[in-house]
Amino acid sequence: MGILSNVNTEERPQMIILGVLTLYFLICGFILYLYFLHRITFLVTLVVCILFTIIYTPQFLILKKIKTKDKIKIVDDFLLINGEGIAFADIVNFRVEECKPKVVFFFNNRMVVFKEAIFHIKTRFDEFHFNVIGTEKIELLNQYLQNIVQR
Incomplete structure (x- = not known):
């Protein structure tokens, strides 16, 4: 069952x-x-x-x-978003706007879903917004940023 x-x-x-x-x-x-x-x-x-x-x-x-999604990389002490670097020490706060997952189609007894979230990162100097696609990426980035903000 x-x-x-x-x-x-x-x-x-x-x-x-x-x-x-x-x-x-x-x-x-x-x-x-x-x-x-x-x-x-x-x-x-x-x-x-x-x-x-x-x-x-x-x-x-x-x-x-999917074609126009933001490219996100974590390099040393920086978060690179479309080539722009944000130092982890500069991050003050962040919030996440998660959209409901959309079922695109079914394939081999699996639901193929599309989930996206918008991350708003507030630094000492500016505020950044970027899109993240994929449930696993959203959760990992959310946990990673929570650890950085708590320090």
């Missing part, structure tokens, strides 16, 4: 991109296939493809977020 309640999730960006594009091209390809078999007219094909693209827009927005 415990096995059934265990949720299996996957968060690899490559899987999300591959799954979203594959499903889109499969459905639009099937619609074009029906058109080439003369089962539906050109107008119906065009309307259905446009409608499906409009319905599928939130999935494409997820792909855009």
Whole structure:
């Protein structure tokens, strides 16, 4: 009984991109296939493809977020965000705005989810905002920053 309640999730960006594009091209390809078999007219094909693209827009927005995500590295005593360094000694406080995870699709009995959070870091001199994608990365960075602020 415990096995059934265990949720299996996957968060690899490559899987999300591959799954979203594959499903889109499969459905639009099937619609074009029906058109080439003369089962539906050109107008119906065009309307259905446009409608499906409009319905599928939130999935494409997820792909855009994955493509434009911030690059975060921890190097010695600095946190590098898109090439800008923040010294750990300068960090005064931080807060995290977590968004609800979005289920993108199901694959091999796994939910492929997309979770993002916005980190707001207040330093002595300035305030920085950056996006982090992935549950594990969000939790690790949150714990790491809590340890730094407590020192």
